[in-house]
Structures are given as structure tokens and as C-alpha cells.
Amino acid sequence: MQYLRPSNLHEAIRLKNETGYTLLAGGTDIYPGLENGTRPAGLIDISGLPELSGPVRSDEYWWTIPAMTTWSALANMTLPRQFDVVKEAAAKIGGRQIQNKGTIGGNICNASPAADGVTALMALDSRVTVVGREGSREMTLESFVLGNRHTSLKKDEILLSIGVPAAQHRHSSVFKKLGSRRYLVISLVMVGVYVALDDVRQLSRVGICVGSCGPRSVRLKAAEERLLGMQLDEAAEFSLKPQELAPLSPISDIRATASFRLAMARTLVDEGIRDVVGSLIDD
Ligand SMILES: Cc1cc2nc3c(=O)[nH]c(=O)nc-3n(C[C@H](O)[C@H](O)[C@H](O)COP(=O)(O)OP(=O)(O)OC[C@H]3O[C@@H](n4cnc5c(N)ncnc54)[C@H](O)[C@@H]3O)c2cc1C
Numbered sequence: 001m002q003y004l005r006p007s008n009l010h011e012a013i014r015l016k017n018e019t020g021y022t023l024l025a026g027g028t029d030i031y032p033g034l035e036n037g038t039r040p041a042g043l044i045d046i047s048g049l050p051e052l053s054g055p056v057r058s059d060e061y062w063w064t065i066p067a068m069t070t071w072s073a074l075a076n077m078t079l080p081r082q083f084d085v086v087k088e089a090a091a092k093i094g095g096r097q098i099q100n101k102g103t104i105g106g107n108i109c110n111a112s113p114a115a116d117g118v119t120a121l122m123a124l125d126s127r128v129t130v131v132g133r134e135g136s137r138e139m140t141l142e143s144f145v146l147g148n149r150h151t152s153l154k155k156d157e158i159l160l161s162i163g164v165p166a167a168q169h170r171h172s173s174v175f176k177k178l179g180s181r182r183y184l185v186i187s188l189v190m191v192g193v194y195v196a197l198d199d200v201r202q203l204s205r206v207g208i209c210v211g212s213c214g215p216r217s218v219r220l221k222a223a224e225e226r227l228l229g230m231q232l233d234e235a236a237e238f239s240l241k242p243q244e245l246a247p248l249s250p251i252s253d254i255r256a257t258a259s260f261r262l263a264m265a266r267t268l269v270d271e272g273i274r275d276v277v278g279s280l281i282d283d
Helices: 009-019 030-035 071-075 079-090 096-101 105-108 115-122 221-227 232-236 258-282
Strands: 001-002 022-024 042-045 060-064 128-130 134-139 143-146 157-163 171-178 189-197 203-210
Touching: 001 009, 001 105, 009 042, 009 128, 009 157, 071 079, 071 096, 079 115, 079 171, 079 189, 105 115, 105 157, 115 171, 115 189, 115 203, 128 203, 189 258, 203 258, 232 258
Parallel strands: 001 042, 022 042
Antiparallel strands: 060 157, 128 134, 128 157, 171 189, 189 203
């Protein structure tokens, strides 16, 4: 297997386009894959590229997270409460070694239906910036992750960073993960919930995202719309209606049945909304 280590982004884009080799970030998805028999012809190691690393940055409207940011780095950063959903997901991804090497960009580009980071970031209306031979493109994370192991990344493109809109008012967020044990486990179902208020304490932004219940994480938009405009006390009584779970299409496999996943998704969403609304009432 070939191993290439470009020294800058421009060279990495050229090599990816010319060779079609697989990009290697932290390797925590790629290396287990090698053992299971999927062996790429070559790897392009992007872990040393300064353009993909560096500190998380913010201005008045956006937070920018470089693609090579690890889960440990995120979990240990001081960030506003809107990032609780991401930090809680980060702390539940694998064990310490995985969190130290695994990156946010790798989680997104691997596009597993059980990618905890994708669910957390989608709840926050995140966007991604990709860069290729013809410059950069920006899109919502929702439109970037197309399905199981399938993204809209083109042959020459690399994920550069993730953008998260900065919360303007009071807000809260939470991540809920259900596995067959507490740690080191692939999610049977996971849920990210984000709520922000306007200046009259009505819910003005709501993000509810569910993962491991279909080929990719999805937002429950009908439920989000029902919550928008509610006062906090009304939202505290919220409970999902069965039809609001329609975007989910879980499968039965060795880890759980489809009906169990659906029932748990409903429970975790209700719990998640109660938690974020409760924390805003107590503020
Ligand atoms: C024991 C173990 C436990 C785990 N537990 C969890 C868990 O609980 N939750 C969870 O969500 N995941 C889990 N994972 C999966 C993995 O750790 C995460 O998905 C991690 O974030 C992947 O990041 P990475 O940098 O290691 O990706 P890599 O393995 O380096 O890459 C993954 C894929 O993304 C592509 N890629 C990486 N970076 C870029 C980029 N910047 N641009 C374009 N393509 C890119 C690669 O080519 C590859 O296809 C676990 C893995 C292991 C081995």
C-alpha cells in the first residue's frame, strides 16, 4: 500500500485527484477497516496539514472548527453552552485513545449512520467547507452527508472545516446516547437537541437530530416546527407525536430491533427536550 504525506493543502488536493487514494486523518475508522478486508491502494496522510488544524475560531456569527480537531480537544475546550451537545458526544466517542486520535472531519466524512458527531453537529445547523482544485464550496452538513458511507465530497475535495452559527440569545443543548453498555459502544440510538430563545423567552431556534435510525442522521423537522414559538412552560410539557418520527427508518440488526430503536428515539427526544427546556427555566 502506498503512503503519501503532503506538506500543504494544495499538494494534498493534487495527490487526491491524481491517485484517488484514501485520506488518512486520525485513522480510527480506516485502520479497523483494513483488518476487515477493505484495503485501499494508498493513503494520503493529511494529519500534518496546518490548514486543517489550529484553534477553534469565532466571530459574531460563526464558530469555525478545523477538520483535524480531535474529540479530546473539543471535550476539553471552554465553549458556550450551545456546544454541550458536541462536547457530550465527544466524551462518549470510543475511549480515551480514540478520542485523542479521532477527528471531527473523519467522523463526518466516514458518514457512518452511527456517527455521534454528525448527529450532534446537525442539531446545531452546522455547515461544512470543502476545498478542491476549483476552490472551496460551502453547504449544510445535512446536504453533505448523503447516506451510509456516502457524502457529496468530489474526487479532488477535502473537508476543511465545520461552521456552527453562533447562538445570539439564551440557549441550551444536550446529547443522549443509548448503547448496550455505558462506554466504548456504538450507539443503538443517539439524539442531539438544541434550543435557543428570543428576547421574549419564546423558542426561536430548535434542532432535534436522531442518529442510528436510518442510513444517516436526520432532523425531526415537524417536531421542531411545533416547538417553535412556544413559551418555556408549554415546551416543558412537549411530547413527540408518532407521526413526527416519520423521517426515521431504523433497521433490525444484531444490536437492536427497528421497533426498539424507534421507541428509544422517542424517549430520548422527549427527555432531551425536557432537559434543555428545564435548564433554561432554571437559569
Ligand atoms: C474502538 C473504536 C470506538 C469508536 N467509537 C465511536 C463512537 O462511539 N462514536 C462514533 O461516532 N465513532 C466511533 N468510532 C469511529 C471513529 O473513531 C470516529 O468516527 C472518528 O471521529 C474518525 O476520525 P478519524 O480522524 O480517525 O478518521 P479516519 O479514520 O482517518 O478517516 C475516516 C474517513 O474520513 C475520511 N476523511 C478524514 N478526514 C477527512 C477530511 N478532512 N476530508 C475528507 N475526508 C476525510 C477518510 O478518508 C476516511 O474515509 C470508534 C472507532 C473505534 C476504533
